[in-house]
Amino acid sequence: MGPNTDTSDLGAVFRSARSALRLTQRQVGALVGYSASAISRIESNRMRVDLDTRLRLARALSIAPERVSGFPGPRTPVIDTVVPPPSPDEEDAMRRRNLLAGALAAGASALVGTGTASGASLEDALFRLPDAEPAPLRTLATRTAAARQAFTDARYGELTAELPGLLAHAEATRETAVGQARRQAHAILARAYVLAAELAAKQHSDTAWVAADRALSAARASGMSVPVGEASRVLAITMRRSGRSAAAVRLLTQEAAALDPTEARTAAVRTTLLLTAAYSAASGRDRTTALTLLDEADEDVRRRPAAPGGLFTVDATQAQVDIYRISVHNALGTPDEGVAVARGLDIGRIPTTERRARAWTDTARMWHALGDGTRTFAALRHVEREAAQEVRRPALRALTTSLLYGPATVSGLREFAVRTGAVPA
Known part of the structure; x- marks a missing residue:
């Protein structure tokens, strides 16, 4: 698509891709940080978008970049413009209304409370992070490890209070770092967003899409396979929760196939991807795929019984395989097949x-x-x-x-x- 392409076609490109993926305008907006009404204006060519926004939309909708890169950007005030954006207060209010309208707000507030230590909710922070200065990588790594511990200890209120500041400092550090330090900052940022996505998923909040997409973008920028696998897992969970189980399975199995099964850390990530893929397939009532993936993960763990820990939110162990086997049978509508597994599982260990x-x-x-x-x-x-x-x-x-x-x-x-x-x- 060349630079002289008629701009009236751009909205149709985005609209048709969104429809093919069975996403709502609200879900697409969550992926790129805009309201559903803004996505509607883009799709109807009433809002002209700059190249960065076009490429972000293309990535979210699995559109080849060259299909959208040739369209001219903002030029005249006749049509709304994305850059500069609307005032922060106006746009943030629109985003929150659209993203949180369908969330189970009562359950979310009961789970983690309504705000952070600074008074802002995690949802607010994801759309407009607080001001922060760059921090030493060692400090960020320590804070991220502490946030992970809060998650694994199920101290969700504490995690909610910590995440906005952690994300803000990690973003600021990533922007100023260079070379290897920048790659490491990307990896730390990815893991902080993984925690945000995990927490939002527990809240049944649509903001999990935002956090998971940012996690995967940062992970890919780090060039490190383990953060990429961890971020792919949380993105697939959000896909499954939106009814896109088959797409989640494809993402997870593709990422698993790219990992080295002979290297301990990447092999462990591969196992967790297979387990999440198995549950995603079961959620789509694909029994054959679900059990095949589950058995493959089981075989991986049995071949590597001393799998090291250190993965971010879930480990690749026999106990994890057993937990997933129970959940797979629940999703398939065959809970009786999980009874023997549950009775043999020592949850206390x-x-x-x-x-x-x-x-x-x-x-x-x-x-x-x-x-x-x-x-x-x-x-x-x-x-x-x-x-x-x-x-x-x-x-x-x-x-x-x-x-x-x-x-x-x-x-x-x-x-x-x-x-x-x-x-x-």
């Missing part, structure tokens, strides 16, 4: 709070699908003992409510439902 809570959550879902209210409630109580904030997640509150209003009466359940916010006192 799983090293992190967040993963233990995940194991008990999947066990609760399994027993609930099998109609065993007593065992479901027992598993939910384990989640609460492991991580009180986990049991207040929107998904677990919904499970608690479903159990409460089910056919069986379970002693102590109503008190639990009130305590965890599933029903009003």
